[in-house]
Amino acid sequence: MWKPSERLMDTIRHYASFPATGVSLRQMVQFGDRPSTGTLFRASQFLSEELPIRLAHRVQDLGDLPDGLSQMPSIKKVQDWYAQSFEEIIELPRPKLSQEVKERLLRPAKINGGHTKVLPGATQNPSIRQGQYRSSPLHNDGKHNGNGKAVAVRRYFVPSDEHGGWPPELNDYNQRFSKTLQHIKRRHDGVVTSVAQGILEWKRKRQRLQIDSTIQSFLDRFYMSRIGIRMMIGQHIALTEQSHIRHPNYVGIICTKTNVRDVALEAIDNARFVCEDHYGLFEAPKVQLICNDDLNFMYVPGHLAHMLFETLKNSLRAVVERYGVESEHFPVTKVIVAEGKEDITIKISDEGGGIPRSAIPLVWTYMYTTMEQTPSLDPSFDKSDFKAPMAGFGYGLPISRLYARYFGGDLKLISMEGYGTDVYLHLNRLSSSSEPLQ
Ligand SMILES: Nc1ncnc2c1ncn2[C@@H]1O[C@H](COP(=O)(O)OP(=O)(O)OP(=O)(O)O)[C@@H](O)[C@H]1O
Ligand SMILES: [Mg+2]
Numbered sequence: 001m002w003k004p005s006e007r008l009m010d011t012i013r014h015y016a017s018f019p020a021t022g023v024s025l026r027q028m029v030q031f032g033d034r035p036s037t038g039t040l041f042r043a044s045q046f047l048s049e050e051l052p053i054r055l056a057h058r059v060q061d062l063g064d065l066p067d068g069l070s071q072m073p074s075i076k077k078v079q080d081w082y083a084q085s086f087e088e089i090i091e092l093p094r095p096k097l098s099q100e101v102k103e104r105l106l107r108p109a110k111i112n113g114g115h116t117k118v119l120p121g122a123t124q125n126p127s128i129r130q131g132q133y134r135s136s137p138l139h140n141d142g143k144h145n146g147n148g149k150a151v152a153v154r155r156y157f158v159p160s161d162e163h164g165g166w167p168p169e170l171n172d173y174n175q176r177f178s179k180t181l182q183h184i185k186r187r188h189d190g191v192v193t194s195v196a197q198g199i200l201e202w203k204r205k206r207q208r209l210q211i212d213s214t215i216q217s218f219l220d221r222f223y224m225s226r227i228g229i230r231m232m233i234g235q236h237i238a239l240t241e242q243s244h245i246r247h248p249n250y251v252g253i254i255c256t257k258t259n260v261r262d263v264a265l266e267a268i269d270n271a272r273f274v275c276e277d278h279y280g281l282f283e284a285p286k287v288q289l290i291c292n293d294d295l296n297f298m299y300v301p302g303h304l305a306h307m308l309f310e311t312l313k314n315s316l317r318a319v320v321e322r323y324g325v326e327s328e329h330f331p332v333t334k335v336i337v338a339e340g341k342e343d344i345t346i347k348i349s350d351e352g353g354g355i356p357r358s359a360i361p362l363v364w365t366y367m368y369t370t371m372e373q374t375p376s377l378d379p380s381f382d383k384s385d386f387k388a389p390m391a392g393f394g395y396g397l398p399i400s401r402l403y404a405r406y407f408g409g410d411l412k413l414i415s416m417e418g419y420g421t422d423v424y425l426h427l428n429r430l431s432s433s434s435e436p437l438q
Contacts, residue, residue: 019053095169271313298429354417412424
């Protein structure tokens, strides 16, 4: 089994003293859908610095977990995955470039011979307190590293001068870089399950019933960071392979015209299917969708599908359990989509009997579930990749809220005990807010 060397751990500590650079959805789209070899190379360079920084923070964070948690076998395993991926990126051989090519790469592209194409800065994420998901409260003010030295603030890629061709080494490097990222992405598929497993190991060993706020905020930070890393990797792979080119509304994995109704209908179908399967129902409770047919906005459809699927599963479960599987009629769950200038808001409204007020803070805690039996944790199973059973991990709501916040939205829940629950999913349309990571 692979183990990090002492030297590698030193390098990781060094990288972890630099802050991550957040990127907004808008910046990712403005980067363009058909980057040239030179532009893609700049993006590869940005990621080959940015990803190791983010991975290094996670290695440190996992190592700093309190109360013996960092020593649990599954946590150690995940920490090694991060260290190994870190090593693979920093050790990937870089091409030797002539001075001329280097200079050209640094020159910003001119659009129509006029303006220089520099991406605008990202704005503060409105749903998040400043520094809420930051790895260390002690440093990372964006200008200084841990040693108090000033560091240059790196910007998300600036597309480069496109006149004339590029040497083949650039394209080779881009291809190799993308292959490495694919490999890394696959390695980390099971991270959510493995970390959950690690926490179970620790709970058992230490006889703990609940996780405390240190672990809760570690998990928030850790999974938020994972969403960001996977977003960047997924986007970069898609842009390199140009596989999205067949779909005119896609820039990488971002859909500039995500149709809310289509995504919602699919999520409803999937949630009802899982519900029928789980309870052995002939027909799951109905869901009514109220949504303008052609309402669309810029988003990652997979993220939206995930959040709707998770909240709908919760609603359907509450409804079935309140009325009983033998019931002939279930009340309808309503999904109402509202379009504003700033936000698109989706309300999922059920009559599943609600949640007692004292349990509301708990629903945002990882591993809080009222399901009696937690489904077994199969390592090949990845909660965030939609192969979910009905319920039982206590991850559905907290992870969905991270997805919402990642692009400047939010997820809120209001309940009437004895009647039902309303979940509000706010999605930011302007999408200029930065990832909540710096
Ligand atoms: N619409 C709802 N009505 C009633 N209770 C709810 C509703 N949504 C969530 N809950 C309560 O909150 C708990 C946590 O929900 P969450 O989705 O995070 O985890 P889960 O559904 O138990 O497991 P999973 O991780 O598989 O989704 C649920 O177990 C349930 O008790
Ligand atoms: Mg759930």
